[in-house]
Amino acid sequence: MYTWAGKVRTVDLARSGQMSFARIEHIDSCLRSLFDFLLERAFISQLARGAGFAVQWFQISRDEMYAASQRSFQYGDSTEIERLLLTATHPIKSANETHHPH
Numbered sequence: 001m002y003t004w005a006g007k008v009r010t011v012d013l014a015r016s017g018q019m020s021f022a023r024i025e026h027i028d029s030c031l032r033s034l035f036d037f038l039l040e041r042a043f044i045s046q047l048a049r050g051a052g053f054a055v056q057w058f059q060i061s062r063d064e065m066y067a068a069s070q071r072s073f074q075y076g077d078s079t080e081i082e083r084l085l086l087t088a089t090h091p092i093k094s095a096n097e098t099h100h101p102h
Contacts, residue, residue, distance in 0.1 A: 037062065040069065044085070052092050059088035 004010065008027060014020035022030045041057060048055050068080035 037066070040065075048085075048089055049092070053089045054092050055085065056088045056090060060084050 002009070010024060012020055012023055041055075045055050045057075064084055065081075068078075068084055072078040072081050
C-alpha cells in the first residue's frame with residue numbers, strides 16, 4: 001500500500017518498461033473529465049428510468065459519447081447523442097411482462 005493511498009498522488013508512476021499512468025500535472029483534469037462523464041451517465045440513466053427505459057451503456061463507447069457530447073456542446077447539434085441513446089435505450093419490462101406462468 002502506498003503511503004499516499006486515498007490522497008491525490010504527487011509523484012508520477014509507471015510500470016517498469018511500460019507506459020506511465022496519468023502524469024501528476026494531468027490528474028485534476030483527468031478526474032474532472034471522469035467525474036463529468038459519470039455524472040452525465042447517471043443523469044441520463046435517471047431520466048430514462050423515470051420514463052420507463054434503461055440505457056445499456058455497454059453499447060456506447062466512452063469515445064463515442066465524448067465526441068457526441070462535445071459536438072452537442074460546441075455546435076448545438078445533439079443528433080449523434082440522440083442516435084447513440086436510441087440504439088442503447090430499451091423499455092424496462094414490468095413485473096407482469098417478466099413473470100412466466102408455470
